[in-house]
Amino acid sequence: MKAHLAAVLVLAAPAATSALAQQQDFSKVEIKAEKVAEGVYMLTGAGGNIGLSVGRSGTYVIDDQFAPLTDKILAAIRAITPDPVRFVINTHLHGDHTGGNENLGKAGALVVAHENVRRRMSAEQFSATFNRTTPASPEGALPVVTFTEAVTFHWNGDEIRVHHVAPAHTDGDSIVRFVKADVVHMGDLFFNGGYPFIDTSSGGRVDGVIAAAEETLAAIGEKTRIIPGHGPLATRADLQSYRDTLTLLRDRIAKLKAEGKSRDEVIAAKPTADHDAKWGAGFMKGDTFTGLVYDSLR
Numbered sequence: 325m326k327a328h329l330a331a332v333l334v335l336a337a338p339a340a341t342s343a344l345a346q347q348q349d350f351s352k353v354e355i356k357a358e359k360v361a362e363g364v365y366m367l368t369g370a371g372g373n374i375g376l377s378v379g380r381s382g383t384y385v386i387d388d389q390f391a392p393l394t395d396k397i398l399a400a401i402r403a404i405t406p407d408p409v410r411f412v413i414n415t416h417l418h419g420d421h422t423g424g425n426e427n428l429g430k431a432g433a434l435v436v437a438h439e440n441v442r443r444r445m446s447a448e449q450f451s452a453t454f455n456r457t458t459p460a461s462p463e464g465a466l467p468v469v470t471f472t473e474a475v476t477f478h479w480n481g482d483e484i485r486v487h488h489v490a491p492a493h494t495d496g497d498s499i500v501r502f503v504k505a506d507v508v509h510m511g512d513l514f515f516n517g518g519y520p521f522i523d524t525s526s527g528g529r530v531d532g533v534i535a536a537a538e539e540t541l542a543a544i545g546e547k548t549r550i551i552p553g554h555g556p557l558a559t560r561a562d563l564q565s566y567r568d569t570l571t572l573l574r575d576r577i578a579k580l581k582a583e584g585k586s587r588d589e590v591i592a593a594k595p596t597a598d599h600d601a602k603w604g605a606g607f608m609k610g611d612t613f614t615g616l617v618y619d620s621l622r
């Protein structure tokens with residue numbers, strides 16, 4: 325469990341990997357709520373950004389960070405609404421997005437996710453990038469409603485469309501779109517302001533990350549607010565800049581790979597160097613990102 329926590333904390337705590345020990349102390353984490361649209365909020369604490377919808381149907385949560393934070397998350401929600409959490413959506417399997425599942429399930433929420441989230445959480449997972457094994461989740465933490473392509477919630481006066489995308493950050497990613505509120509939660513398909521982690525051990529592929537950004541850009545408007553998996557609340561322009569950067573770097577790395585260079589040679593060529601100051605300042609460094617892009621290119 326400790327190793328698992330460390331793995332997800334690396335993801336959750338950009339720029340703080342050397343302070344990992346302190347990061348494991350959840351007592352210092354504060355959950356903050358930011359209003360995104362009428363009835364829609366983004367909650368931040370430690371781990372993936374949480375989406376929250378409140379209103380006449382009930383409370384609806386997208387991702388739930390770490391188990392030790394559930395009480396604080398519920399307190400932050402109670403400051404907004406007295407209604408209990410009815411649904412939890414997992415954008416993907418990682419522990420910094422699903423760690424609260426068991427607690428929220430016990431409190432009466434139904435956890436919903438793509439079938440690959442449940443499949444992977446049901447078995448031990450190994451991350452080659454972090455050389456760590458995550459044990460299978462207990463039954464109470466597993467999504468109880470799964471879907472293969474998409475599911476729509478008619479909830480809180482909105483249409484909340486959840487749909488699965490081709491392998492990207494993992495092979496179980498979903499995007500959640502509030503049609504009326506004009507808000508999108510992209511989970512870890514979008515790291516706002518940093519290189520994304522491409523979890524190749526969980527079926528992730530850089531081409532899928534770029535495709536998910538393209539698809540979202542085509543579907544949203546100028547005023548759409550985007551909740552990223554990590555990083556601050558985003559605009560369409562932020563997502564465009566992310567897409568452009570990833571496309572440029574993917575093409576550079578693909579060219580080197582096509583020339584026959586090995587993984588080590590491509591990393592040594594530093595194809596991301598001119599972007600590392602801006603995009604590699606968080607937990608995902610240019611070299612690691614380059615290796616993951618290389619691995620996931622076909």
Ligand SMILES: [Zn+2]
Nearest residue numbers: 416418493512
């Ligand atoms: Zn993730």
